[in-house]
Amino acid sequence: MKKTLVCKIDKNNIDIDKIQEFGKILKNGGTVIFPTETVYGLGADALNDKAAKKIYEAKGRPSDNPLIVHIADKEKIHEIATNIDERVYSVMDKFWPGPITIVLKKKTIVPSITSGNLDTVAVRMPSHPIAISLIKESGVFVAGPSANISGRPSPTDEENVYEEMNGRVDGIILGGDSNVGLESTVLDLTGDIPTILRPGGVTIEDLREVLGEVVIDPAILEKNENIIAKAPGMKYTHYAPKAEVFIVKKYDEDYIDKINKLVDEGIKEGKKIGIMCLDKNKDKYKGEVIGLGEDLNEVAYNLFKALREMDKKGVDIIYSESFENVGIGQAIMNRLIKAAGYKFV
Numbered sequence: 001m002k003k004t005l006v007c008k009i010d011k012n013n014i015d016i017d018k019i020q021e022f023g024k025i026l027k028n029g030g031t032v033i034f035p036t037e038t039v040y041g042l043g044a045d046a047l048n049d050k051a052a053k054k055i056y057e058a059k060g061r062p063s064d065n066p067l068i069v070h071i072a073d074k075e076k077i078h079e080i081a082t083n084i085d086e087r088v089y090s091v092m093d094k095f096w097p098g099p100i101t102i103v104l105k106k107k108t109i110v111p112s113i114t115s116g117n118l119d120t121v122a123v124r125m126p127s128h129p130i131a132i133s134l135i136k137e138s139g140v141f142v143a144g145p146s147a148n149i150s151g152r153p154s155p156t157d158e159e160n161v162y163e164e165m166n167g168r169v170d171g172i173i174l175g176g177d178s179n180v181g182l183e184s185t186v187l188d189l190t191g192d193i194p195t196i197l198r199p200g201g202v203t204i205e206d207l208r209e210v211l212g213e214v215v216i217d218p219a220i221l222e223k224n225e226n227i228i229a230k231a232p233g234m235k236y237t238h239y240a241p242k243a244e245v246f247i248v249k250k251y252d253e254d255y256i257d258k259i260n261k262l263v264d265e266g267i268k269e270g271k272k273i274g275i276m277c278l279d280k281n282k283d284k285y286k287g288e289v290i291g292l293g294e295d296l297n298e299v300a301y302n303l304f305k306a307l308r309e310m311d312k313k314g315v316d317i318i319y320s321e322s323f324e325n326v327g328i329g330q331a332i333m334n335r336l337i338k339a340a341g342y343k344f345v
């Protein structure tokens with residue numbers, strides 16, 4: 001166990017002395033967890049390979065899975081990436097600071113531990129005031145994957161991030177809930193056609209308005225051993241609670257009856273069954289029901305927290321409703337499918 005410096009900071013009234021203390025930890029090669037608008041991040045100096053290595057250790061993350069480098073000033077992109085064309089400028093202008101990460105050719109200054117041995121680097125400017133302030137005060141490029149143990153749901157609130165990571169890092173800044181609740185969109189702009197490697201906070205519809213043609217990496221949408229995900233992280237089991245997760249296809253009119261029957265069967269076998277659904281269906285199900293919200297944005301905000309809550313309730317099996325595959329729904333379904341290991345009922 002490491003001794004972890006833990007501090008609450010109010011994002012609307014930032015205590016700059018405290019931020020400077022955490023910034024110093026990063027500058028000196030340590031690890032600091034900080035809130036962002038997408039999920040909590042586990043930061044370290046991206047250009048210091050010893051520091052970046054600590055991220056993989058703290059998360060138990062495979063080292064071929066590259067890290068996103070966070071900046072607080074758009075101009076900084078030129079120090080770590082090359083081939084910055086008009087498309088990159090238009091995405092930065094429209095969506096930064098915000099929940100989108102751009103993959104570009106890297107400069108040699110970026111160590112291979114940060115880029116997962118690729119010749120590219122993923123860069124993002126977050127909008128969360130604490131994240132921005134921490135990056136500025138640290139004076140370094142901050143590598144920051146989600147602050148969970150590898151394979152677990154990304155933490156989006158103070159309690160879960162503290163429980164999982166206290167003692168594994170040098171510092172934790174508790175700064176309230178992440179308001180998007182899902183990770184950033186990862187957009188590859190190294191090729192001719194802009195390609196989404198991971199759906200996230202900025203939708204494909206938003207991107208098409210700015211870039212015209214945008215495609216989504218086929219490995220995101222289906223399980224196919226012959227298709228290799230271009231974002232190495234997408235090939236690993238992810239976002240998984242301890243319970244077994246199944247997604248309920250909504251094709252049948254009577255899906256609610258179907259699920260209740262499965263709940264009955266599970267209970268008879270002595271299992272505890274969880275249901276995740278839209279709020280409007282909450283009262284229709286038996287079992288441990290968690291309403292994820294009234295619309296897709298609320299579902300995105302609540303999804304990871306709900307998966308963790310199911311663990312706390314000691315649920316054995318989770319049935320989740322499926323959601324419309326448009327807008328942020330694409331990112332929601334991507335995370336759910338991963339959590340379920342592609343299992344549908």
Ligand code: AMP
Nearest residue numbers: 066067120121122145146231232233234
């Ligand atoms: P996380 O840091 O947990 O939000 O995950 C970052 C995601 O971005 C993972 O799926 C990575 O594989 C992906 N990623 C990071 N850097 C690159 C890169 N250079 N090329 C492609 N994907 C990347």
Ligand code: MG
Nearest residue numbers: 145146154183
């Ligand atoms: Mg992650």
